[in-house]
Amino acid sequence: xxLLRASGITHFFGGLCAVTDFNLSLDxxxxxxxxxxxxxxxxxxxxIITGVCRATRGSIxxxxxxxxxxxxxxxxxxxxxxxxxxxxLFNELTVLDNIRVAHYGRVRYTPAEALLHAGRYxxxxxxxxxxxxxxxxxxxxxxxxxxxxxxxxxxxxxRLEIARALATEPELLLLDEPAAGMNPxxxxxxxxxxxxxxxxxxxxxxxxxxxxxxxxxICRRIIALDFGAxxxxxxxxxxxxxxxxxxxxxxxxxxx
Amino acid sequence: MIYLxxxxxxxxxxxxxxxxxxxxxxxxxxxxxxINFAHGDFFMVGAFLxxxxxxxxxxxxxxxxxxxxxxxxxxxxAVERVAYKPLRSAPRVSAVITALGVGIFLENxxxxxxxxxxxxxxxxxxxxxxxxxxxxxxxxxxVVFLSVVLMLVLHFIVxxxxxxxxxxxxxxxxxxxxxxxxxxxxxxxxxxxxxxxxGGAAGMMYAMAYPVIDPYMGIIVGWKAFISAVVGGIGNIRxxxxxxxxxxxxxxLTTAFLPSTYRDFVSFSLLLVLLIxxxxxxxxxxxxxxx
Amino acid sequence: xxxxxxxxxxxGKERSQGRWVLPVFLVSGSVLSFAIPHFxxxxxxxxxxxxxxxxxxxxxxxxxxxxxxMGEFSVGHAGFMSAGAxxxxxxxxxxxxxxxxxxxxPAAVVAGGLGAGLLGLVVAIPSFRTRGDxxxxxxxxxxxxxxxxxxxxxxxxxARGFLGMDKLTTLPWTFFWTVATVWIxxxxxxxxxxxxxxxxxxxxxxSGLMGVNTRHVKLIAFVVSxxxxxxxxxxxxxxxxxxxxxxxDIIKSTDVLVMVYLxxxxxxxxxxxxxxxxxxxxxxxRPLEIWRMVLMPLMLxxxxxxxxxxxxxxxELPWLEPAADRLSSPNGLNGxxxxxxxxxxxxxxxxx
Ligand SMILES: Nc1ncnc2c1ncn2[C@@H]1O[C@H](COP(=O)(O)OP(=O)(O)OP(=O)(O)O)[C@@H](O)[C@H]1O
Ligand SMILES: [Mg+2]
Numbered sequence: 001x002x003l004l005r006a007s008g009i010t011h012f013f014g015g016l017c018a019v020t021d022f023n024l025s026l027d028x029x030x031x032x033x034x035x036x037x038x039x040x041x042x043x044x045x046x047x048i049i050t051g052v053c054r055a056t057r058g059s060i061x062x063x064x065x066x067x068x069x070x071x072x073x074x075x076x077x078x079x080x081x082x083x084x085x086x087x088x089l090f091n092e093l094t095v096l097d098n099i100r101v102a103h104y105g106r107v108r109y110t111p112a113e114a115l116l117h118a119g120r121y122x123x124x125x126x127x128x129x130x131x132x133x134x135x136x137x138x139x140x141x142x143x144x145x146x147x148x149x150x151x152x153x154x155x156x157x158x159r160l161e162i163a164r165a166l167a168t169e170p171e172l173l174l175l176d177e178p179a180a181g182m183n184p185x186x187x188x189x190x191x192x193x194x195x196x197x198x199x200x201x202x203x204x205x206x207x208x209x210x211x212x213x214x215x216x217x218i219c220r221r222i223i224a225l226d227f228g229a230x231x232x233x234x235x236x237x238x239x240x241x242x243x244x245x246x247x248x249x250x251x252x253x254x255x256x
Numbered sequence: 257m258i259y260l261x262x263x264x265x266x267x268x269x270x271x272x273x274x275x276x277x278x279x280x281x282x283x284x285x286x287x288x289x290x291i292n293f294a295h296g297d298f299f300m301v302g303a304f305l306x307x308x309x310x311x312x313x314x315x316x317x318x319x320x321x322x323x324x325x326x327x328x329x330x331x332x333x334a335v336e337r338v339a340y341k342p343l344r345s346a347p348r349v350s351a352v353i354t355a356l357g358v359g360i361f362l363e364n365x366x367x368x369x370x371x372x373x374x375x376x377x378x379x380x381x382x383x384x385x386x387x388x389x390x391x392x393x394x395x396x397x398x399v400v401f402l403s404v405v406l407m408l409v410l411h412f413i414v415x416x417x418x419x420x421x422x423x424x425x426x427x428x429x430x431x432x433x434x435x436x437x438x439x440x441x442x443x444x445x446x447x448x449x450x451x452x453x454x455g456g457a458a459g460m461m462y463a464m465a466y467p468v469i470d471p472y473m474g475i476i477v478g479w480k481a482f483i484s485a486v487v488g489g490i491g492n493i494r495x496x497x498x499x500x501x502x503x504x505x506x507x508x509l510t511t512a513f514l515p516s517t518y519r520d521f522v523s524f525s526l527l528l529v530l531l532i533x534x535x536x537x538x539x540x541x542x543x544x545x546x547x
Numbered sequence: 548x549x550x551x552x553x554x555x556x557x558x559g560k561e562r563s564q565g566r567w568v569l570p571v572f573l574v575s576g577s578v579l580s581f582a583i584p585h586f587x588x589x590x591x592x593x594x595x596x597x598x599x600x601x602x603x604x605x606x607x608x609x610x611x612x613x614x615x616x617m618g619e620f621s622v623g624h625a626g627f628m629s630a631g632a633x634x635x636x637x638x639x640x641x642x643x644x645x646x647x648x649x650x651x652x653p654a655a656v657v658a659g660g661l662g663a664g665l666l667g668l669v670v671a672i673p674s675f676r677t678r679g680d681x682x683x684x685x686x687x688x689x690x691x692x693x694x695x696x697x698x699x700x701x702x703x704x705x706a707r708g709f710l711g712m713d714k715l716t717t718l719p720w721t722f723f724w725t726v727a728t729v730w731i732x733x734x735x736x737x738x739x740x741x742x743x744x745x746x747x748x749x750x751x752x753x754s755g756l757m758g759v760n761t762r763h764v765k766l767i768a769f770v771v772s773x774x775x776x777x778x779x780x781x782x783x784x785x786x787x788x789x790x791x792x793x794x795x796d797i798i799k800s801t802d803v804l805v806m807v808y809l810x811x812x813x814x815x816x817x818x819x820x821x822x823x824x825x826x827x828x829x830x831x832x833r834p835l836e837i838w839r840m841v842l843m844p845l846m847l848x849x850x851x852x853x854x855x856x857x858x859x860x861x862x863e864l865p866w867l868e869p870a871a872d873r874l875s876s877p878n879g880l881n882g883x884x885x886x887x888x889x890x891x892x893x894x895x896x897x898x899x
Pocket of ligand 1: 013016018036037038039040041042043044045085546
């Protein structure tokens with residue numbers, strides 16, 4: 001069953017065409033990898049899907065509803081969420097509050113109930129709190145609830161970012177270079193972690209990554225971009241032998 | 257028609273002063289992204305320095321101008337070193353609040369030393385020339401001429417000297433410039449010296465044009481000049497000049513046709529309208545954030 | 548203020564010990580607010596200072612919501628305050644029947660707040676587009692426009708000012724409105740909207756991408772903030788019994804900014820402390836005459852240099868937090884050091 005269908009997505013920054021005629025049909029429970037040299041337009045693609053920028057042309061249907069032109073928070077409520085290439089946590093907030101912020105779209109009480117702490121406020125807050133605590137416990141961060149996010153070490157910040165994304169109760173998770181800055185052992189752990197997360201939360205995942213070992217290891221399908229254009233779309237084996245991909249990476253990082 | 261020309265001259269005079277002050281705001285913003293809310297008070301200090309050297313020492317116009325400019329420039333550099341520099345890595349509002357504090361300090365300190373408004377004596381001979389029904393006073397000529405000269409000098413420094421290039425580099429990218437060997441502290445000091453010096457000159461000219469000065473005179477004039485800088489596109493030098501003359505023009509025109517109490521109302525409403533259509537001012541460029 | 552009072556250093560047990568503070572304070576405060584004027588327990592002058600203190604707390608806290616918690620930079624508080632002052636005064640002097648003052652005053656204060664809140668709605672809209680400096684400029688222009696508009700409205704006295712208000716702002720009313728402000732703003736902060744406000748300060752783009760409706764949150768924050776600025780203005784007008792547009796110029800906004808950043812951004816306790824310190828210092832230093840006005844900004848500059856976030860910046864007294872929000876388990880970096888997965892994602896595998 002198709003979860004996300006992008007057709008003819010094109011995006012210009014001034015005269016620069018960052019994404020050219022991108023097409024994708026993504027099924028539920030897929031784990032899709034996106035690769036490409038620096039500046040290929042991978043992050044821009046995520047920005048378009050999540051509503052940070054509006055595609056110059058094209059359409060994206062998520063569960064048959066158009067999302068191009070919708071605001072980021074609407075798109076999150078529909079079930080798409082992302083992490084960032086450079087960690088963007090709410091630094092001065094506690095770990096717990098980072099998770100609770102992400103519940104915003106799943107809470108049912110009105111501003112008036114919030115101002116008076118009345119009506120559904122109490123029961124909803126209790127529910128958010130329980131859900132956040134469970135999520136943190138599952139991510140083995142329960143003992144860190146009261147710590148400010150900026151005080152966590154890098155690895156835990158990355159983990160918190162994923163936990164925060166999951167707090168929005170998404171169906172589709174977009175990971176932007178989750179393995180950046182990790183050593184090979186950590187990458188192994190991350191691979192297991194991503195598989196585990198996908199199963200545990202019933203997610204469909206799109207993953208941008210430069211570390212070929214990770215992409216080739218866990219994705220069953222990979223799309224390669226170069227200068228905004230899709231140059232290949234296939235299984236890891238097909239991608240590894242694709243002449244266009246090899247050419248794009250020639251002189252770039254060698255395929256690891 | 258003649259009335260309009262006459263008002264146009266007034267607008268040029270007022271606009272020149274706004275433009276000079278606006279330059280100080282814009283230059284500091286360009287290199288530090290800091291709204292230097294004390295700048296209006298630097299302007300006031302310029303007026304008071306002028307008063308001191310002219311009244312007590314009887315110094316003539318040109319040296320008095322140079323002394324005012326140098327004094328305010330030194331003040332600007334000192335304030336930056338003592339109050340803003342330690343806050344460069346702190347949250348940005350801390351520096352803004354510090355600037356507000358410095359401004360209030362300067363106002364009240366001046367007030368403590370000089371409780372009553374002061375009257376500036378005539379500094380340059382007050383002659384006027386008439387062409388038909390239009391009169392031009394020597395004061396207007398001096399203010400406009402001098403402002404244009406100062407702006408040309410500034411333009412030369414920014415565009416054609418090494419330190420000017422460094423300024424532009426920092427304003428382009430504050431993080432990269434130091435890596436390229438730009439001496440940031442030195443450049444920031446020079447920026448403050450230039451911006452404050454121009455503010456000092458404006459203070460002196462304002463005092464000559466409107467000869468009663470008081471310690472709070474810098475607040476409203478300063479905020480208005482700041483608005484001119486915003487209208488032109490804050491951080492942009494050409495924008496500050498254009499913005500100053502626009503505001504001067506608007507103010508003079510409203511007082512020409514409406515009761516003078518409507519002046520601020522009209523000019524600030526126009527500003528808001530302009531900002532709605534051009535949020536980054538006339539010459540400003542939007543800063544986008546990468547995700 | 549000893550560090551032991553601050554949230555970060557408390558364990559769960561110490562936390563619950565402070566729970567009597569708030570009720571005791573509320574009861575004794577309201578009793579005193581009636582008793583003091585009734586039995587003349589304090590000098591008239593000190594009573595007046597207390598009223599100003601309440602007004603300043605309302606102003607500082609409501610501005611803190613936008614500037615401290617949300618991280619915007621609004622200088623518009625004087626404008627909202629004048630709207631509240633003029634609307635409420637106009638109502639009590641010219642509209643409400645003379646005999647009806649018992650209900651008329653609270654109604655006038657609320658109306659002043661609502662009027663200001665409506666203006667806040669208008670000012671919030673430009674804040675959607677960009678942040679920070681842009682909003683400072685818009686609110687600056689807003690203050691100037693309100694002031695010069697009032698100067699040109701003859702039915703409220705124009706530049707001469709407006710008078711005829713009775714001295715309706717009593718100590719009990721001041722206490723009531725101060726407590727109401729603290730309570731409601733605290734409630735807002737400890738709700739999903741408040742967490743939205745905080746996340747906007749931390750990273751607005753990430754906030755939207757985590758599902759926070761940033762426009763909605765900004766609207767609410769601005770409206771609540773300006774509502775209480777309007778309330779403060781209404782109270783102010785009815786203690787001074789005379790208002791004119793010049794009272795609400797940009798310098799008034801600056802005063803409030805000073806209180807907020809002195810006490811500390813993003814902290815209720817900070818705003819209360821900032822307003823209190825400001826109000827009392829200004830009075831205590833009165834013998835210095837004009838030099839106190841020199842000293843105050845100097846102290847602010849020094850404070851910013853040594854504590855750029857203000858005295859209580861981003862910290863809170865535990866008994867101001869709702870009980871449900873306090874963390875039940877002790878926390879801190881001790882736990883972190885023992886964490887197995889601290890350097891990566893290793894902790895997960897064993898769970899499968
Ligand atoms: N906000 C923006 N304004 C202008 N150009 C942009 C903007 N964001 C990205 N670009 C340009 O668009 C192109 C694609 O950028 P993008 O960030 O999508 O690349 P990427 O594939 O994610 O690269 P990397 O692997 O380095 O993260 C680049 O040339 C980049 O400079
Ligand atoms: Mg990228």
